[in-house]
Amino acid sequence: MIVRARFREQECVPGRTPSPEARALALVYAVEAAVERGDYWSAAEVARALGVSRARFSQLMRRRWIPVKKQEAAIRGHEHSCLAP
Helix, strand or coil, X not given: CHHXXXXXXXXXXXXXXXXXXXXXXXXXXXXXXXXXXXCCCCHHHHHHHHCCXXXXXXXXXXXXXXXXXXHHHHHHCCCCCCCCC
């Protein structure tokens, strides 16, 4: 739940909602940072805290291995920014 609270603190552009891909990437990097800081022991612990299955959470965490150009396109909101590796 700590991860969700940190997203609310970030500034948002009025009238623009982030794409699902951009939100998933933000979650992936926030979880990775929380584990590195020592807030959680592992990504599996974060999955339990969020109530997400480990299988689904593994799918989300794999997005960090997608090429950077595709990640940037997803964040900018390009329609054809397929996040498949």
